[in-house]
Amino acid sequence: MTLDQLRPGSEARIKRLSIGDKLGQRLMDMGIYPGLRMKVIRNAPLEDPMEIELGGYCVSLRHEEAGFVEVEPL
Amino acid sequence: MKEQKMLVALAGQPNCGKSTVFNALTGASQHVANYPGVTVDKKTGWYQHNGHKVEVVDLPGTYSLTSYSPEERVSRDFILHEKPSVAVNIMDASNLKRCLYLTFQLLEMEIPVILNLNMMDVAENRGVNIDVNKLAKRLGIHVVPTVMKNRSGKKNLLDTIAAVAAAKEPVQAAHVDYKEMEPLIREIESRLSAEGVLLANYPLRWTAIKLMEGDSQVQRLIRENHPDADAFIGFAEKQRKAFEARYDETPEMHIANRRYQAADEIGRSCIKPGRDIKPPLSDKVDRYVCHRFLGPAILVGVIWLLYYLSIVQGYNITNYTWPLLAKLRSLTESVTPDPGFIEIPLIRAFALWFIDSVNALLNYIPIFFILFGLIAILEDSGYMPRMAFIMDRLFGRFGLHGQSTLPMVLGGIYVGGCAVPGVMSCKGIPDERSRLATILIIPMLNCLAKVPLYVLLINIYFAAHKGLAMFFISTISLLLVLPVSKILTLTVLKDKETAPFVMEMPPYHLPTLRGVLGRAVERVWLFVRKITTIVAAVAVIIFVLLQFPGISNERMAYYNGEKDQAMAIFFKKIKATAYAQQLQGENIMALVLYWNAYKSAKMAAGGKAAAEAVSERFKAENPVFFKMVQPGKDKIARKVNKAFKKLIKARKRLLREMRKERIDNSFLGRLGKWLEPATRWAGFNWRVNVALLSAFAAKESSVATLGALYEPEEQGEALEQRMAKAEEGFTALHALALMLFMVLYPPCLATSIAVKLQAGSVKWMLFSMAYPMVLGLVAATLIFSLGSALGLSGFQAMFAFYGLALTMTVIMGLVGNKSEYA
Numbered sequence: 088m089t090l091d092q093l094r095p096g097s098e099a100r101i102k103r104l105s106i107g108d109k110l111g112q113r114l115m116d117m118g119i120y121p122g123l124r125m126k127v128i129r130n131a132p133l134e135d136p137m138e139i140e141l142g143g144y145c146v147s148l149r150h151e152e153a154g155f156v157e158v159e160p161l
Numbered sequence: 162m163k164e165q166k167m168l169v170a171l172a173g174q175p176n177c178g179k180s181t182v183f184n185a186l187t188g189a190s191q192h193v194a195n196y197p198g199v200t201v202d203k204k205t206g207w208y209q210h211n212g213h214k215v216e217v218v219d220l221p222g223t224y225s226l227t228s229y230s231p232e233e234r235v236s237r238d239f240i241l242h243e244k245p246s247v248a249v250n251i252m253d254a255s256n257l258k259r260c261l262y263l264t265f266q267l268l269e270m271e272i273p274v275i276l277n278l279n280m281m282d283v284a285e286n287r288g289v290n291i292d293v294n295k296l297a298k299r300l301g302i303h304v305v306p307t308v309m310k311n312r313s314g315k316k317n318l319l320d321t322i323a324a325v326a327a328a329k330e331p332v333q334a335a336h337v338d339y340k341e342m343e344p345l346i347r348e349i350e351s352r353l354s355a356e357g358v359l360l361a362n363y364p365l366r367w368t369a370i371k372l373m374e375g376d377s378q379v380q381r382l383i384r385e386n387h388p389d390a391d392a393f394i395g396f397a398e399k400q401r402k403a404f405e406a407r408y409d410e411t412p413e414m415h416i417a418n419r420r421y422q423a424a425d426e427i428g429r430s431c432i433k434p435g436r437d438i439k440p441p442l443s444d445k446v447d448r449y450v451c452h453r454f455l456g457p458a459i460l461v462g463v464i465w466l467l468y469y470l471s472i473v474q475g476y477n478i479t480n481y482t483w484p485l486l487a488k489l490r491s492l493t494e495s496v497t498p499d500p501g502f503i504e505i506p507l508i509r510a511f512a513l514w515f516i517d518s519v520n521a522l523l524n525y526i527p528i529f530f531i532l533f534g535l536i537a538i539l540e541d542s543g544y545m546p547r548m549a550f551i552m553d554r555l556f557g558r559f560g561l562h563g564q565s566t567l568p569m570v571l572g573g574i575y576v577g578g579c580a581v582p583g584v585m586s587c588k589g590i591p592d593e594r595s596r597l598a599t600i601l602i603i604p605m606l607n608c609l610a611k612v613p614l615y616v617l618l619i620n621i622y623f624a625a626h627k628g629l630a631m632f633f634i635s636t637i638s639l640l641l642v643l644p645v646s647k648i649l650t651l652t653v654l655k656d657k658e659t660a661p662f663v664m665e666m667p668p669y670h671l672p673t674l675r676g677v678l679g680r681a682v683e684r685v686w687l688f689v690r691k692i693t694t695i696v697a698a699v700a701v702i703i704f705v706l707l708q709f710p711g712i713s714n715e716r717m718a719y720y721n722g723e724k725d726q727a728m729a730i731f732f733k734k735i736k737a738t739a740y741a742q743q744l745q746g747e748n749i750m751a752l753v754l755y756w757n758a759y760k761s762a763k764m765a766a767g768g769k770a771a772a773e774a775v776s777e778r779f780k781a782e783n784p785v786f787f788k789m790v791q792p793g794k795d796k797i798a799r800k801v802n803k804a805f806k807k808l809i810k811a812r813k814r815l816l817r818e819m820r821k822e823r824i825d826n827s828f829l830g831r832l833g834k835w836l837e838p839a840t841r842w843a844g845f846n847w848r849v850n851v852a853l854l855s856a857f858a859a860k861e862s863s864v865a866t867l868g869a870l871y872e873p874e875e876q877g878e879a880l881e882q883r884m885a886k887a888e889e890g891f892t893a894l895h896a897l898a899l900m901l902f903m904v905l906y907p908p909c910l911a912t913s914i915a916v917k918l919q920a921g922s923v924k925w926m927l928f929s930m931a932y933p934m935v936l937g938l939v940a941a942t943l944i945f946s947l948g949s950a951l952g953l954s955g956f957q958a959m960f961a962f963y964g965l966a967l968t969m970t971v972i973m974g975l976v977g978n979k980s981e982y983a
Contacts, residue, residue, distance in 0.1 A: 116225035133554035
């Protein structure tokens, strides 16, 4: 399952990032790395982007970008 | 040793309170410049400590130090090339774990690092307990806790910086153990040193790790320095592939992962975690601010408030500041030579033109001050990322970015913005392609200075549908801007660098007065320094273009003849009076000036008492002249007064004719005529061309120039009537074409400078000037020629064009964006 498929309110553990390069690096640098627990907070008023919470801080990202984050729902 | 200069770099992640630390250390002695080749601000400041002068460079806030963004490249190049004595790594004490991710990267660059735990109060409030000594021990570097906004811990930080800079021995700082990757890293290291490619500025281990990450900049560096670069990079790539094949994880993922794990270990041993994770208040606020329906409504409210406070209220303030600028003008008037009967001394004409040009811009300062202050509040409070969050989907469809929202609001998304702050606030957009698209479209929004021309034309040609016409012009710019930005994105900007959207949503902060005012002053100062100086320089050029070659000698002789005739008539009429004697020689001109001064003083005086005071003053100054100006019941004086009024009128007519002839003859006038064959299809005659050309200096000039070209024949005739009278062939279709051209008009001078600063090149500035001109001519020609051919009225053509623009916008919105990651 990928992060973009999660509904607001659901929690998950990040399994793997299926992209490298600029986006992969950026996701890692912003604290989205395997093993971390996270929670989907909300979608934007027009659905995209989404806001997630990662152990203490919040990050927003587009669904397209979230499609490269494999997660395991908790 | 006393002469020794120290260099300190401040590094840290965004939202960690870095600028607070920078301001606390350096106070007012700061300087902002650009890093060469990029549009990233370089903030430098200074302080004195124990007799040493210390230079502080505030590096841009970054989460990491890769080569993917200009901010990160600039930061790490600065550290590696400038070799600061100390790098102070500032971090949000309540968010330690994530911040250590950057600390490890700084330590890998092998420079002395001090960890500054700022915002200790926030951490304590959240119940986060940090064992500072243990943290220092685990990291092997000095750790200084501070609450910089109260200046608490500042002395300790200054002393530590001095001590670390003076230390001779390099410290053994902690480093990340990359586990399975270590042997591969060491192989690259040993091959680097064996092959003698020891890059002077680059630490060995850091270079090796970066090669494992596949860092393109370090690869380029190797290419520049290694005699057999291809073989070496091939070797590094082989190492990367070998790792990925063996561990099913890309090397860069592994490296990042190990850094987080190391941070996690240290964090766990030194930090007792707090009660809550996200500040509950921020979360509660976001429930409304990012709500599906309330969110956009609040956004509209915030934008409205921004407009209301800056544009409306700021404009009211200019009523108080304008007299100051007007004083500057009258001061100039008084120190330059007096005008003759028909000769205006060149120096006087020039000085007044120059002052008027500069005043037109300086007049905006109150508006800008409020605007910049409000932007600073939006930035510091943390609302900006929310704005981007709400708008990204909509703007993203047109190649723009969520963070294009504020620049577009400032540029005038409805009516009444200003492109200069709009373009300047594009700096924050991380995605280069979207940033350039935003910079290029902002001048097409409806800035305040375009409005007078709209109002003028609507009042003449759309008088029956004023409201609808104003709505059309206010919204059409957005409908043009969106498809244009999409087209630019798909064409000229197609190969520009993009960046992922991924963005932190920081907790809300209460902005400080000092921070907000400081930023507002800083940005207004930047505006004055960078923009006004250049505008002043170009005002000189436009003056020359409008003034020269001037009136020929024969024509001048003709005007002099006219003048002599008018004078002769006047003196003949008053010959029998006692006043004739007193108006000989210089005195007649003195009376002209006295008359004009009296009239304008009377105009400026509000109320009966003030008018009386003016009369008293002028009477005291020159009782004889006053008698002629205000004859009362005296018959003879009334006769003189009547004759003199005729003379004044004759003078005005001559001055007007001369001015018209001068513009007509001028380089700009010739250019306007030369362009007429091309602009005829858009319905512009040469007068309109001249007005449009002069609008480049400042958009309000278009109406001023039209005012000069359509001089009033009778006193008090409004420009509307004059223009309607002088341009009998002009129809609503002409007016519509002209208004649309104004919508698409190239950026004014001040904006062009801002474009150059923000886009970072003259090439983009020229492009931003050229393409709207072409687009504007095409749109105006379409309206005018097609409208004429189809026999449409101006009002019908307006609807047709609106429909066309709306269709274009919808189509362009539906055209999919090519995925960056396909």
